[in-house]
Amino acid sequence: MLEVRDLDLYYGDAQALDRVSLTVDPGAIVAIVGANGAGKTSLIRAVAGMERPRHGSIRFKGRDIAGQPSHVVCDLGIGQVAEGRQVFPNLSVLENLEVGAMLPRARDRQDESLAEVMALFPRLAERRDQAAGTLSGGEQQMLAIGRCLMGKPELIMFDEPSLGLAPTVVQEVFRVIRRLNRQGLTVVLVEQNVALSLKLAARAYVLENGRVAISGTGADLLADDRVRRAYLGM
Amino acid sequence: MIGRLLGEAGTRARIALGLAALVLLAAPAMVDDYLLTVLTQSLFFAYLGQSWNVMMGFAGLLSLGHAMFVGLGAYVAGALFVHFGLPPVIGLFPAMALAALVGAAIGFLGFRFSIQGVYFALLTIAFAEFIRILFDHFTWVGGSSGLFIPVDNRTVNDLVHLRGTPEMFYYLALGLSVAALALSRLLLAGRLGHRWLAIREDQEAAQALGIDVFRAKMAAVVLSAAMTSLGGVFYAFYFNNMFPEQIFNINLSIELLLGPIIGGLGTLIGPILGAFVLTPLSELLSALTERHALIGIKHFVYGLCVVLIVVFLPGGLWPWIARRLGLDRPPGDGT
Structure with missing residues (x-):
């Protein structure tokens, strides 16, 4: 449904995304995890048409939307719930x-x-x-x-939906996300709560310094030593 | 239409609106010439404030150069009448078109190049000053010595040529203000109004929801400019004279935005209420000034009013009064 290929994004001279590629299948939940400043929000903003990538393609339902303004992208069926609720x-x-x-x-x-x-x-x-x-x-x-x-x-991108919320509310938010997904919505989930999001996700990508460092199924990543050490504190 | 205008208004609001309408309609029969002038000018400033409010109150775009649209409206309609005898009822169209075009130019520059907040306000001042200087040297319309509309003391009211009695101008100003109120109400209840409010609240979030921010902001500037210029046409034929130094002056830009700020930014009634507080106050102060030679007291009191409002009622007078009277809140006017 969403196919990102070799995406480069710069803020001035600072590179935020470096040849990022990812695939989101229809009906899937895809998690994107990583430290602060790894490029997660930049990736969402580029897909949403709020930043203009320098290189690479973003295909949604077969149509290249890289560089399209956000009102066009939204109208094709990509929604986002931005960080901090807004x-x-x-x-x-x-x-x-x-x-x-x-x-x-x-x-x-x-x-x-x-x-x-x-x-x-x-x-x-x-x-x-x-x-x-x-x-x-x-x-x-x-x-x-x-x-x-x-x-x-048709596809909804969540940027840190659990940020600053009480644990019971976080549970509630994740329940809602799962429910929406079961109703047919494709989900891209950017989360600091790595364990929770990897459990939910069919596929997951770990971003480091604007690059995809590791990718695989949610279960694979949960079992991955590097992920466990760096993001799960085990 | 009326149904939609009053759609969500409660019974109390309808009664209040009806009473206000009755008083305003009957006023010319009850007051003397001087008071009629004050009321007409109050309505005129109410209309300018309402027009400015479309940009700042609804879409959050601060203009400190709105006098330029008043001036453009006045000069275009005035010059077309003086030089070609074109009646203002036709002249108002090119006047509004030119103001809309200038508004579009400012909007395009500002929004394409992401000039925001204070810098956008500076851009509007720059345009107003540029146009003022231009008209100062524009001899076809009198340059700095101004443009005069020939006065003939007709007793017949002629709406086509905007010649007539003080009562006619009063009702004309009332009509403008009521029309602006109806338009604002319809806009706010509609999609465009919702887009503006979203942009005013949080432009990033509005953009993330797929609102074409550029287009919505352009619409606000163009509409506000055109509305303001119509006030300028009224200015030309009511005062019968215009000078670049006066009509394009930043003082006018400031004076026309004090009403909405004091009455309630972004509200429907606020700009009208604010004008009806400030204009009579200014008249009163002028009288005092003459008697006691208190030069500059008007600006001092205006400043004091703004300070008091900002400190004690930052939302303006109207939301406060509306709450007291138990009237409904207009869209986008959070409590």
């Missing part, structure tokens, strides 16, 4: 969700999507007229996910 604090929960459905592909199905999101997150239904900034961290993360779902994505 809800619109002064807009109500409902308004946040409505903004998520601005894409041409999602516009006509807004009511239907809204009902689905409210069913998935009953808390949001309870708080629909409340300003998003007044929600708890966990609720904001649910809102960010719900808002992304309003755009009817």
Whole structure:
């Protein structure tokens, strides 16, 4: 479904991604792990059309989208839940969700999507007229996910969805991700919580200094000595 | 249309709106000429504030050069009338078109090259100054000695040529402000308005959701510029004179944005409320100034108002009043 080949991304002279390649099959959960500054967020932003790669290709459903602006990429069916949640604090929960459905592909199905999101997150239904900034961290993360779902994505990229959340809420977020995946959504998961994400993932990539250092199935990586030492503290 | 305009307004809000409309409609019959002038100018500044609010209040784009759109509107419609006898009812179209074009140029430069925040505001000042200097030397429209619209004391109201009684100008300004209110309301409730609010709140997040940020921001600047220039057309035929030094002056740019800031940035009623606080206040202060020779008191009091609002009611007067009166909150006006 998503095929990244030899992707190079620079911020000025600093290289953020160095010949990164990865494959995401339809319906899979693919995890991307690595230390801070390894290039995980850069990779997501490049795929989402928010950074312009210098070299390489990004193919989504057979179409090269490298360098396309984000509104085009989103409308093809790639959604992202950015790091730090980024809800619109002064807009109500409902308004946040409505903004998520601005894409041409999602516009006509807004009511239907809204009902689905409210069913998935009953808390949001309870708080629909409340300003998003007044929600708890966990609720904001649910809102960010719900808002992304309003755009009817086929592939959804999560950037550190568990960051700064209480352990029980982290469990909840991962339950939601698994559930969405079972409903047919393809998932790219960037996580600092390496153990949890490798357990979930069909395939996983370890990024180091902008390069893919190790890749394999989630189970392979969980058993890999280097991964265990560096990321799992074993 | 009316249904959509009042769609989510509660009963109290409808009653308040109805009462305000009634008072404003009946006002000319109840006040003297001087007070009518004050009210007309209040409505005029309300309209300019509402137009500016589309950019800053809705889309979060700070313009400190909006006087240029007032000036462009006034000069285009004024010059076409003076030189070719083109009535302002037609002249307003080229006036709005030129303002929209200049707005588009500023937007294109600003948004293509990611000039944001303070730097974008500086860009608007630069354009306003550039245009002011241009008109200072533009002798076809009088250069620095200004352009004058011939005054004839007609007693018949002529909306085509915008000649008529003070009452006509009052109702015209009221019409502009009401139209701007309706337009703002429809925009905010619609997709474009939602895009603007998202961009104002968090541009990165808006972009990540697939909003074409460039296009939405361009729409805000172009629309705001065109609306403001229509106020400029009113200016030309109401005051009958214009000088580059005055109409393109940054003082006007500042004065027209104080209303929305004091009334409530990004709200629908705020700019109107703010203008109805500031303009009468300014008149009162002018009277005081004349009597007691307190030069500059107006700017001092304006500054004081802004400081008080920023410190005590950063959201402006309207959200506070609306909460007190139990009126509904407009979209995007988080509590």
